[in-house]
Amino acid sequence: MLLLRYWSRSATAPVVSGSLARAQRPARAQSAASDRHRAREPELGSSVVSPLLRQGLVRIVVALNARYPVHRNRLLTVPSFFASWLATEAAPVWLGWWGIRTVADLFGRRRRLGVADAVGVGLTGAAAGILLREVLDGARAGEQLRGALSGVVPASFLDARPPCDRRGAVLPVLNGRKRRRKVRGLVYREVDGHRLKLDVYEPLDPPSSGQRRPAIIQIHGGAWVVGSKDEQGVPLLNHLASLGWVGFNIQYRLSPNAKFPSHLVDCKAALAWVREHADEFGVDPEFIAVTGGSAGGHLCALMALTENDPEFQPGFADADTSVQAAVPFYGVYDLFDRGQDQVDTFLRFIEQVVMGSHPEQDPEGWASYSPIDRIHGDAPPMMLLHGDSDVLVPVGGARRFASELSRASTNPVVYVELHGAQHAFEIFPSVRAVQTVEYVERFLTWTHDVALAGRELSHSDGPEPTESGDPSPATSHEPTMTGDGGRPRTGVVGAPNRN
Incomplete structure (x- = not known):
């Protein structure tokens, strides 16, 4: 029995093992094919x-x-x-x-x-x-800016001015803030439950006894509904403060809660506040410039063109709200959008959010808030900057505004259309922005020097007479902004169409 049982197992084992081998062979082949497929x-x-x-x-x-x-x-x-x-x-x-x-x-x-x-x-x-x-x-922005200013500012003056802190073009946090002192959150106005504040950008060194420094007010953009003084205009204010200017970065009431003309009224109130506190900050009350971008550019242009207008000075009609220079960046200059540059919802937005009225119902109000309708011959010196790639505020409106302003104004008008620049191109210190800041400072400083020279001349008894008895002409080193025949020089640099 034992032999029979052993023989039986031995005889069947090859059959079973062969059957198992044959059964496993397709499975192994399928697994290998699957592995190759997965590989x-x-x-x-x-x-x-x-x-x-x-x-x-x-x-x-x-x-x-x-x-x-x-x-x-x-x-x-x-x-x-x-x-x-x-x-x-x-x-x-x-x-x-x-x-x-x-x-x-x-x-x-x-x-x-x-x-x-x-x-x-x-x-x-x-x-x-x-x-x-x-x-x-x-x-190449510097070339365009220099070309525009060459019709107004002498090349020797442009070359002599110090450069901006260009480290910010590599690392934006290095934007020159260590070259100035900043005072935050000073309340300049309380209205309708709002405590409107401003930040002050000052030189590190206090003013010497009797020194008066030029000032500039920065108005932020944001379509009149958003935006903040904390992140706009900073590279320019840092650079100006490092060279002896005092900058004021202001808040104003925003839409849709605030409607025409609240935005401009607040800006003028800030200007009046700066003049009232001129002694505190060592500011020259006779020279205050204004700048701003986008909606701030719109308000900047209005500040320049509506000096001492009682319509926009409720409660402070007697305050001096004149400005001595203006530098609007990529501003909105025509609320009516006559050139049809904007998206088709622009007028509806202005009507519902900013103005609170339809242009046909209140054409005078709209015109009073539209810089191109406020142009006059006594406008202060202005430098307008716009990018030819701006899609939020297309450049066509700036071209028309600059053209009409330069024809009407008896003061210099500099228009620079920067090739390849988008909206908000100077918010942080990019390669283009640092060059823009440099040339804006040169325009403002030259304008200030001209104002000082004119002030000194008006306070004197007049130029000494020559041997013939006629007053002697102004010396060649004195700043002047007039060209041939006493007419103002206008620097205009456009940008070619992009390929």
Whole structure:
């Protein structure tokens, strides 16, 4: 029995093992095929969703939008602006990051470069080329600014002025704030439950006895509904304060709660407050300039064109609200949008949010709040700056305003249209912004010097007579802003159409 049982197991074992082997062979073959398929999957998948291709597609879209942002589209214009603005003004940062990331991805690969990867690298290279053009446009801003000012300010004066702190163009936190002193949150007005405040930017050194320093008021933008004194106009105020100016960055009531003319009334109240406190800050009350961007540019232009207008000075009609210079950036100059530059919802926004009335119901009110309708011959010296790629406030309105102002004003008008510049191009110290700040300071300082020279001349008994008995002409070193025949010089620099 034992032998029979042993023989039975021995005889059947090969059959069973053979059957098992035959049964397992297809399973092993199927498993091997599955393993080979899985091994191929990363390669096939990577050719479709390659990180390099994905990054290249995103980068080329960002670069093309920076170069050709979307105009006059109620849905796409605002997001297109933000993407274009960040890509344009921070182009060196993006180029550096793209280069580092692409090199890291290429050298960190575990397999060879595929077609999709090569396409992605090519797209990144094309995007970098587009942004490099933006960097070059920004670097040429100084040439445009100098060309505009050359009709007003002597080249020797432009060359003698100190440069802006350019470290901010590499690292924005290095924006010159250590070269000035800042006093925050001084209340200049209480109205309708609002405590309106301003920040003061002063030189590090206090004024000497009897010294009077020029002042400038900065008005923030934000479509009259948002915005803050804390993040706008800072590079310019830092630079001016480091060179002896006193800057005031102000708040004002915002829409939709505040309607026409509350915004301008608050700005004029701030101007009156600065003059009242001139002794406290060592400010020259006879020379106060004003600047601002976007909605702040609109209010800046109105400040320059509506001096001592009692309509905008309720409760302080006797205060002196004249300004001696104005520098509006990318301002809104025509509330009626006669050139139809804006998106089709612009007039409705102004009507419902800012003015609180329809232009046909209150044409006089709209005209009184529209800078192009307030132009007159006694406007103070003005320097207007606008980017030719601005999609929020298209450049056409600035061109018309500058043209009409230069024809009417007896004082200098400088218009600079910066090639490749988007809206809000000087918010942080980019390559373009630091050059803009430098030349704005030169315009303002020259204007101040001219005002001082004129003041000294008017306070004197007049020039000494010559041997013939006629008054002697002004010496050549005295500042002047007039050209041939006593007419004001006007510097106008436009930008060519972009390719």
